[in-house]
Amino acid sequence: xxxxxxxxxxxxxxxxxxxxxxxxxxxxxxxxxxxxxxxxxxxxxxxxxxxxxxxxxxxxxxxxxxxxxxxxxxxxxxxxxxxx
Numbered sequence: 769x770x771x772x773x774x775x776x777x778x779x780x781x782x783x784x785x786x787x788x789x790x791x792x793x794x795x796x797x798x799x800x801x802x803x804x805x806x807x808x809x810x811x812x813x814x815x816x817x818x819x820x821x822x823x824x825x826x827x828x829x830x831x832x833x834x835x836x837x838x839x840x841x842x843x844x845x846x847x848x849x850x851x852x
Contacts, residue, residue, distance in 0.1 A: 779810040 785802045793799060812828055815821035 779806075779808060779813045781813050782806050 783802045783805050785799065788794070788799075808825075809828055812821065812824040815824050
């Protein structure tokens with residue numbers, strides 16, 4: 769089910785995850801991808817073709833990797849400055 773609202777955080781094509789009484793349901797493909805889909809940026813969702821979607825997804829992944837690397841570097845520099 770798609771939750772399409774202007775109030776939604778992130779993008780306008782959020783998927784709703786329903787609770788299930790069965791533990792086996794959590795392992796279904798449709799349940800595993802909801803969190804990843806909901807974490808995408810609006811610019812990835814707005815892609816006009818499959819290739820544009822893939823390219824946007826690759827760009828987003830690289831940006832997040834660079835962000836994690838820079839954050840780790842900043843933490844190491846700060847710790848080194850404090851204890852060095």
